[in-house]
Amino acid sequence: MQLGLVGLANSGKTALFNLLTGADGEVAPYAYTTREPLRGAANVPDPRLDAIADAQDIPRRVPAQVQMVDIAGLAAGAGRGEGIGGAALGQLRETDALVHVLRAFDNAEVPHPLERLDPLGDAEAVELELIAADAAQLERRAERVAKSAKSGDAEALSEAADLEVISATLEDGRPARLAETESARARASEMWLLSAKPMLYVANxxxxxxxxxxxxxxxxxxxxxAFSLPVGIELELAGLDPQEASELAAELELGDTRGAPALVEACYRLLDLLTFFTGSAPPEARAWPITRGTTADRAAGKIHTDMERGFIRAEVVPWDQLVEAGSFAKAREVAAVRMEGKDYVVQEGDVMQIRFNV
Ligand SMILES: Nc1nc2c(ncn2[C@@H]2O[C@H](COP(=O)(O)OP(=O)(O)OP(=O)(O)O)[C@@H](O)[C@H]2O)c(=O)[nH]1
Ligand SMILES: [Mg+2]
Structure with a gap:
């Protein structure tokens, strides 16, 4: 699962990417600094992971991560495949959700491609490009489907009907995620339409x-x-040692909380992922992202393919009951640990120990 960053050139996409992933992508005050996509991962803060580790004196904590890709800035015409931004749109298709960065900082040294400060207008301009790109893709698909539909193929007929519903939405200037019928919305996601992806705005x-x-x-x-985040300031603070950072934060009257961790959490939720945990003893406790409906054997396979192949059963305890008991052994004593088979659907916050045989 991965998130794509979209926005006009110079909106601060790469600055945000660096802030969230700790990467060192080039940030510069001219348009199209980013040309090739940059990939990275952001750690998802999770107080439950610390609680699990603290309760058992486990030193190492490995958080879940959100994969991110930063692409070139979009400009008018990108939706028709024009320019650097046009190529970049193709790289966004394979993502599962979008973070839309809006320029809301005022800095004369960083030119705005449309020479204005209008985050709402920018949002609409970028969305029009996404919608135009989707409309072009839809049209190509509709032509192919129409041929099969003519011969009376039932699946083709039902697809053609969905495509029409999506098309009407796009023609209205609205994103495919707002298509009228559930079946059309599902079809739009299956087609990887850009405007069908869940989206989150970050006003920089x-x-x-x-x-x-x-x-x-x-x-x-x-x-x-919608979120607001002072990306420039938070990036500067992130580059300082803790002492200097807290002095500067105090000077700027910023308080102790930063927006970046909360944003990563929101990104994680946007992907509709669940978290389960491993960690019943040192050296590490770890959070694992899975999609809804993942069974125990599949979840075990995320940890190691041997665990899926040789899966016998999972011992499962909800994270808060493990923390309360203090250890897996004590949780077993109070009968908080359940034995589950391979078809068990893993639940949010489960801590699992996999029994397997290779
Ligand atoms: N003042 C201020 N400047 C910022 C902020 N965020 C980014 N910048 C500056 O804006 C310029 C563009 O930032 P980038 O992160 O390169 O923007 P981008 O959207 O990746 O740009 P392209 O890759 O060209 O599309 C850089 O000079 C940044 O230092 C901010 O929050 N405040
Ligand atoms: Mg960039």
Whole structure:
């Protein structure tokens, strides 16, 4: 599962990518600094992981991660495949959700490609490109499907009907995730349409504060979420040692909380992932991301393929009951640990010990 960053050139996509993943991608005040996609991973903060590790004196904690890809900035025409941004759109198809970066910082040294400061207008401009790219893809698909539909093929007929519903939505200038029928929405996701992906806006603001006016409403109207994050400041703080960072934060009257961890958490939720944990003894406790409905043997396979192949059973305890008991052994004593077979559907917050045989 991975997240793609979209936005106009110079909106601060790579700055945000660096902040969240700890990468060192080139950030510069001219358009199209990023040309080739950059890939990285962000650690998902999870207080449950620390609680599990603390309760058992486990020193090493390995958090779940969100994979991210940063691409070139989009400009008018990108949706028709034009320019660097046009090529970049293709790289976004294979992502599972989008983070849409909006320029809301005022800095005369960083030119805005449209020479304005208008985060809401920028959001609409970028969305039009996503919608145009989707419409072009839809049209190609519809032509192919129409041929099969003519011969009366039932599946083709039902697909053609869905495509029409999606097409009407796009023609209205609305994202495919808002298509009228559930069947059309499912089809749009299957086709990897850009405007069908779950989306989250990040307004890149000068200093901590609310989301710029209009963005929240705009996001809500298209079933998206909105955050504001002073990417420049947080990136600067992240580059300092803790002492210097807290001095600068105090000087800027920023308080102790940073927006980046909360944003990563929101990104993780956007992908609709669950977390299960391993860690019943040192050296490490670990959080694992899985999709909803994953069975115990499949989850074991994430840890090691041998564990899936030789799966016998899973010992499962909800994380809070493990923390309360203090160890897996004590949790067993109070009958908090259950034995589950390979078809068990792993639940949010389960701590698992896999019994296997190779
Ligand atoms: N003042 C201020 N400048 C910022 C902020 N975020 C990014 N910048 C600056 O804006 C410029 C562009 O940032 P990038 O991260 O390279 O933007 P981008 O969206 O990746 O740009 P392209 O790769 O060209 O599409 C750089 O000079 C950054 O230092 C911010 O929050 N405040
Ligand atoms: Mg960039």
């Amino acid at each position: 603001v000068d200093e901590p504060g609310p989301v710029p006016s209009g963005i929240e409403e705009h996001a809500a109207a298209s079933e998206a979420q």
